[in-house]
Amino acid sequence: MRLKQETPDDWWEVEALFDLCFAPGRTALSSYRLRDNTEPLRALSTIARDAQNTLAGAIRFWPVKVGNHDALLLGPIAVHPTHQGEGLGAALIEDGLSSAKSAGWKRTLLVGDAPYYQKFGFEILPHVVMPPPTNPDRVLGAGAWTGVAGPVTPWPEKTGGQT
Structure with missing residues (x-):
């Protein structure tokens, strides 16, 4: 399996x-409204291809x-059903978070299941509000969240952000 930047x-x-x-x-979910008119950060969006060059997984930020405050929204992340259970999702998340940190991003959030994402350092963000109808118990963050609160809103520029 090889990871490479999505093109x-x-x-x-x-x-x-x-x-x-x-x-x-899936595009009707409230998290997709945060992505409208904004491009994913190509430098952080990664795909995984297997030995036959078939797409096995992908993650976007x-x-x-x-x-x-600036933040990254992780997602979607997906692993093809034929490759699930191989640790590919974890590899994509770990690689993505490492690349984000190297690029100077201080915090990442997602909407997901806390028991799964806790192993990557994510915790429930009680003071961060995703657009409704998001369940607040599924709003998770990793990184520097002390003192960060308020609504999650779209990035103000079409091409994406920095830190």
């Missing part, structure tokens, strides 16, 4: 993987604001 040429294949792995209507 624009991978877009349709990655979207097909997300469609396969998530319920129909998006810049957002939490109050007046």
Whole structure:
């Protein structure tokens, strides 16, 4: 399995993987409103290809604001059903968080299951508010969240952010 940066040429294949792995209507979720008119950060968005060069997994990161603070929104992340249970999801998350830290990003959030994401350093963010109807117990963050509170809003620029 090899990890590499997602390129624009991978877009349709990655979207097909997300469609396969998530319920129909995934783009209707409130987290997708935070991605409207914003591009994923290509330097942090990664794909995994197997020995046959088949797309096996993908992860994307998006810049957002939490109050007046910059943050990354992790997701979607997906692993093709034929490669689930191999640790590929964990590898994509660990690689992504490491790359984000190296790029100067201080905090990452996602909407997910705390028992799974805790092993990557994510905790419930009680003072961070995702657009409704997000369950607040599923709003998780890793990194420097002390003193950061407020609503999660879209990044103000189309091309993505810095720190």
